[in-house]
Amino acid sequence: MSHHATTKLSSLLLRQLGPRLLSPSPFSGAMMETSKISRAMARNCTSMASTNAEKEEKPVPSSVAESDKTAIVSYWGVAPPKLTKEDGSPWKWNCFRPWEAYKADTTIDVKKHHKPVNSVDKLAFWTVQALKYPTYLFFQKRHMCHAMLLETVAAVPGMVGGMLLHCKSLRRFEQSGGWIKALLEEAENERMHLMTFVEIARPKWYERAIVFAVQGVFFNAYFLAYLASPKLAHRITGYLEEEAVNSYTEFLNDLEKGNFENVPAPAIAIDYWCLPPDSTLKDVIKVIRADEAHHRDLNHYASVCSSSSTSEKHELLIPLDLTKNLSSTRKTNI
Ligand SMILES: [Fe+2]
Ligand SMILES: [Fe+2]
Numbered sequence: 001m002s003h004h005a006t007t008k009l010s011s012l013l014l015r016q017l018g019p020r021l022l023s024p025s026p027f028s029g030a031m032m033e034t035s036k037i038s039r040a041m042a043r044n045c046t047s048m049a050s051t052n053a054e055k056e057e058k059p060v061p062s063s064v065a066e067s068d069k070t071a072i073v074s075y076w077g078v079a080p081p082k083l084t085k086e087d088g089s090p091w092k093w094n095c096f097r098p099w100e101a102y103k104a105d106t107t108i109d110v111k112k113h114h115k116p117v118n119s120v121d122k123l124a125f126w127t128v129q130a131l132k133y134p135t136y137l138f139f140q141k142r143h144m145c146h147a148m149l150l151e152t153v154a155a156v157p158g159m160v161g162g163m164l165l166h167c168k169s170l171r172r173f174e175q176s177g178g179w180i181k182a183l184l185e186e187a188e189n190e191r192m193h194l195m196t197f198v199e200i201a202r203p204k205w206y207e208r209a210i211v212f213a214v215q216g217v218f219f220n221a222y223f224l225a226y227l228a229s230p231k232l233a234h235r236i237t238g239y240l241e242e243e244a245v246n247s248y249t250e251f252l253n254d255l256e257k258g259n260f261e262n263v264p265a266p267a268i269a270i271d272y273w274c275l276p277p278d279s280t281l282k283d284v285i286k287v288i289r290a291d292e293a294h295h296r297d298l299n300h301y302a303s304v305c306s307s308s309s310t311s312e313k314h315e316l317l318i319p320l321d322l323t324k325n326l327s328s329t330r331k332t333n334i
Contacts (some may be wrong), residue, residue, distance in 0.1 A: 085271070095195060096188075096272060103274050104287035105294070110245050112293070114238060114300045124235035124303075132243050143251040143260065144201045147288075150244060151194035152211045153218055154292075157237040157299075158187030160222050161230070179302065186295055192272055193288050199266035200281065234303035241296035248289035255282050 083091035083098055091098055116125040139146035162183035169176045203211070226233040255262055265279035273287045 091271075093268060093271060096192065101272055101274050104290040106286050106290045108290050108293040108297075110249060110289060110293050112296070113242060114235075120229065120232050120303075121235055124232055125239050127236055128239035128243060131240075141254065141259070143247075143254060144197065145203075145207065146247060147251060148194065148197040148201060148203060149207060149211060149214075150247065151190055151197060153214060154240065154244060154295075155187050155190035155194065156215065156219050157222055157233070157240070158183040158185070158190065158295075160219065160226055161233065161237075161302075162187065164223070164226050164230075179305075182298065183302075186298065189291055190295075192268075193291065196266055196269045196272070196284060196288070199268055200263060229306075231303050231306040234299045234306060238296055238300035238303060241292050241299060244292040245289055245296060248285055248292060252282065252285050252289070255285065 085091055085098065114121070116122045135146070135150075139149075162180050165176050165180045165183065169180065222233060222236075225236065251260075254260055260281075262280045262282050265275055265281060265284045269275060269284045269287075270277060270279055273284070275283055275287070
């Protein structure tokens with residue numbers, strides 16, 4: 001292929017793929033179209049249902065027909081019910097609901113470290129150490145940028161682990177013991193960390209490009225690692241979470257010293273963590289760090305549960321409220 005043709009092909013690819021891969025929010029841009037499609041699907045579903053059971057027919061609410069400008073986020077293209085906060089003011093978040101808000105346990109031990117004891121632990125520990133130094137070198141004191149990009153990676157393991165356990169549950173016709181939900185909740189919690197940081201700082205184009213490349217590599221590497229050894233994969237995540245706790249502690253220290261402006265907490269964080277209205281970035285970092293400490297414990301425990309040694313499993317059973325803890329990753333205190 002000639003040089004001219006190569007240049008033409010690459011510029012065509014960039015024109016076609018660039019906006020999709022690197023634009024700030026392709027989904028929000030497509031929301032109008034999606035909502036139209038959803039409404040069309042809803043109408044189809046409604047007409048299909050009417051042929052089978054007239055009684056069950058659920059007409060599209062009048063609010064939907066009123067204006068095409070209203071973006072609708074729901075499975076069936078039907079407007080979700082109007083939700084309110086405790087004080088009666090309207091609930092403005094679609095990415096989480098009032099019953100998903102919670103108070104983080106900030107009393108959790110943020111200095112806990114799992115000492116690598118066997119070869120799997122050591123491999124996981126040194127893998128994370130090898131990843132840590134270039135990351136620190138790259139970000140140095142740019143804590144906000146570090147936190148934002150860290151969260152784009154941190155939200156991957158829970159989703160991959162949850163997805164693979166989901167498939168395993170289907171293949172084996174057996175229950176998961178609450179682990180699927182726990183891991184997916186972890187991924188969702190990490191994504192909410194990201195949504196919070198995005199309210200404070202916007203990623204630059206090259207940061208988006210880094211995230212794009214890192215996600216492609218990390219997702220696939222973690223997927224393969226989890227297939228090969230869930231024990232290793234969870235241990236790696238446990239150590240990644242330990243590093244996340246450390247980096248948030250550094251962030252907090254610099255906020256205490258006044259090296260960064262302690263801006264007011266974003267509204268999304270106040271609602272998600274049930275924080276007082278006058279909360280600041282410092283309060284937000286404290287609750288996020290508590291979440292990371294919780295993920296650390298959950299993943300170190302999951303690594304033990306993935307072990308084939310039954311005696312080892314029994315040693316680390318969470319006392320009393322095991323089931324409750326595993327079904328709600330945010331409240332686990334292992
Ligand atoms: Fe996080
Ligand atoms: Fe985390």
